[in-house]
Amino acid sequence: MxxxxxxxxxxxxxxxxxxxxxxxxxxxxxxxxxxxxMGIDGSGPIERRNIPVQDFTGIRVEDGIHLYLTGDQDLTVNAEGQGNILDITEIVNDGGLLKIRFNKRVGNHAGVTVNIGLKDPIDYIGYAGSGTVSMDADTALMQGNKVLLEKSGSGKAVDIRAAGTDVSFRLEGSGSINGSVEADQFYSKISGSGNIQVFGTSNAQQLEISGSGKYRCRDLKTQKSEVHISGSGEMEVWAEEELNVSISGSGRVRYKGNPEITSNISGSGSISSL
Incomplete structure (x- = not known):
């Protein structure tokens, strides 16, 4: 070589x-x-801290923080969790919107729960993450001319009580919402595989599913219901006078009451009585 x-x-x-x-x-x-x-891991025992805040009309929660709402004579806010995680939990009033989130990346920890006692009802909750929003009250803690609950992620909204002229629930992902509604007009949309279960009364309702989600609204009494399914979603509704159904795909609508039915079905979708 x-x-x-x-x-x-x-x-x-x-x-x-x-x-x-x-x-x-x-x-x-x-x-x-x-x-x-991976972020900051929690350390130490569970603590509770009182958080002073000004009045607000809406709440936005991120990062899987749990939210628990009750009625109270005065507005109160406290947070429970491990001390070093509470140190990076941000609870601020931004122009009447209470924002709750972590200001740094977190790792493994025991969870954070924010407990709020409401003196007056609010009209908006926005929640993102895998945690839980829950209410414990005899009256609707969400009230107003326009009431909106937005939920994204895999978490749950439990025992929601909402009342108003226009009430809307919007769900994205695989999470769930259940609660009661008293409204003139109820609008709700599922994008994904989530599920919504609602009871109460509404003069009219409009429901939409894009994906494989499920509605269980057989105990929400309405006079007029308009429902749209794109995909394989399922609905159970109660309509006394009119039921307008649009299905694109293999979705299924089951109804309660004796309404006049108008339908437009593209695919293998079906309509039947409960």
Whole structure:
């Protein structure tokens, strides 16, 4: 073998070894940075802290923080969780909207619950994450001319009580909403595989499913109901006078009452009485 060929061979071998070392170091750095990006782990016992806030009319919650609402003679807010996680839990009033979230990335912890005693009803709740929103009251804690509950993620909204001229529930993801409604007009939309169960009364309602979600509204009494399904979703509704059904796909609508039915079905969808 010529000298030039040997030189080329050894240079190539050296480059390969150098590249392997570089890739190993790069992988190690990437692994360490990934571990660091998991966030702050909770430590210590559960604490409760009172949070002073001004009056607000809506609440927005992020990061899977649990929210528990009750009626009270005075407005009260407190947070429960491990101390170092409460240190990075942000609860601020931004122009009448109470925002609740973590201001740093969190890792494993025992959970954070924000308990709010409402002196006056609110008209908006927006919730994102895998936690739970729940209410414990004899009267509707959500009231107003326009009332909106927005839920995204895999969490639950439990025992929601809403009353108003226009009440809307919007659900994205695989989560769930259940509660009662007293309204002139009720509107609700599911995008994904979530489910909504509602009882009460509404003069009219409009329901939409995009995906495989499920409505269980057989105990929400309405005079007129308009329902739309795109996909394989399922609905149970109560309509006394009119039922307008639109299905694109394999969705199914089951109804209660004796309404006049208008339907437009594209696909293998079906309508039947309960």
């Amino acid at each position: 010529k000298v030039s060929s040997l030189t080329f061979y050894y240079c190539k071998l050296l480059r390969m070894k150098t590249m392997r070392k570089f890739l190993w170091l790069f992988g190690a750095v990437l692994a360490l940075s990934s571990c660091g990006s």
